[in-house]
Amino acid sequence: MKRIGILGGTFDPPHIGHLIIAEEVNQALDLDEIWFIPTYEPPHKGRASVSVENRIEMLKLAIADNESFKLNTIEVDREGKSYTYDTMLLLTNKYPDSEFYFIIGADMVEYLPNWYKIDELMKLVTFIGVKRSGYSLNTTYPIREVEIPMVDISSSLIRKRQKEKGTIQYLVPKSVYTYIKEHSFYE
Ligand SMILES: Nc1ncnc2c1ncn2[C@@H]1O[C@H](COP(=O)(O)OP(=O)(O)OP(=O)(O)O)[C@@H](O)[C@H]1O
Numbered sequence: 001m002k003r004i005g006i007l008g009g010t011f012d013p014p015h016i017g018h019l020i021i022a023e024e025v026n027q028a029l030d031l032d033e034i035w036f037i038p039t040y041e042p043p044h045k046g047r048a049s050v051s052v053e054n055r056i057e058m059l060k061l062a063i064a065d066n067e068s069f070k071l072n073t074i075e076v077d078r079e080g081k082s083y084t085y086d087t088m089l090l091l092t093n094k095y096p097d098s099e100f101y102f103i104i105g106a107d108m109v110e111y112l113p114n115w116y117k118i119d120e121l122m123k124l125v126t127f128i129g130v131k132r133s134g135y136s137l138n139t140t141y142p143i144r145e146v147e148i149p150m151v152d153i154s155s156s157l158i159r160k161r162q163k164e165k166g167t168i169q170y171l172v173p174k175s176v177y178t179y180i181k182e183h184s185f186y187e
């Protein structure tokens with residue numbers, strides 16, 4: 001069995017919080033790979049600020065230096081709202097010899113009761129919850145917690161800092177920083 005971690009996200013933009021949680025879970029569970037799956041259209045929030053092509057470019061830059069980290073564009077290829085159940089149904093059928101661990105921050109743990117076909121989805125993957133400032137990991141769903149050093153960084157913080165001409169240096173990888181500045185995103 002191959003053990004695959006999945007980090008789904010809007011990545012608008014990807015930041016070091018994403019990389020830290022992916023690496024912590026990768027090490028803690030001794031996974032073979034982590035697949036980063038950018039949403040085409042996030043199910044529970046408004047559209048992203050930058051195009052899906054640019055979010056993918058930033059994600060490629062962000063994960064380039066970790067050979068366990070892979071990009072998977074299944075949700076972008078499918079278009080429409082990116083429901084995790086649809087994605088995981090496709091992936092579990094396509095890769096019957098793999099076990100999937102779906103990583104979510106505590107904000108998403110709190111939101112789990114609202115996920116599309118959540119009970120069916122629970123049978124397809126093991127959810128891995130990680131702490132996030134301002135949210136709790138208490139839930140009646142059978143999630144597994146991985147302890148991480150808490151990182152109080154979000155894509156919203158980066159968009160807000162950019163808009164207010166604050167600094168985003170070190171909050172995103174250097175390559176992503178350069179890409180955001182070159183394209184004047186979020187200003
Ligand atoms: N700093 C963090 N700590 C723990 N989990 C995080 C962190 N940042 C993102 N995540 C988790 O990563 C996944 C993808 O997050 P996403 O791409 O939406 O970034 P975000 O920072 O939450 O974005 P936004 O601020 O725009 O809502 C979600 O499960 C989210 O909970």
Ligand SMILES: O=C(O)c1ccc[n+]([C@@H]2O[C@H](COP(=O)([O-])O)[C@@H](O)[C@H]2O)c1
Nearest residue numbers: 008009010042043044082083084115116
């Ligand atoms: O399937 C759902 O109903 C659902 C509801 C909320 C979030 N998700 C998934 O959770 C991941 C993180 O979402 P987001 O919006 O914080 O980027 C991403 O892969 C979403 O598709 C999925």
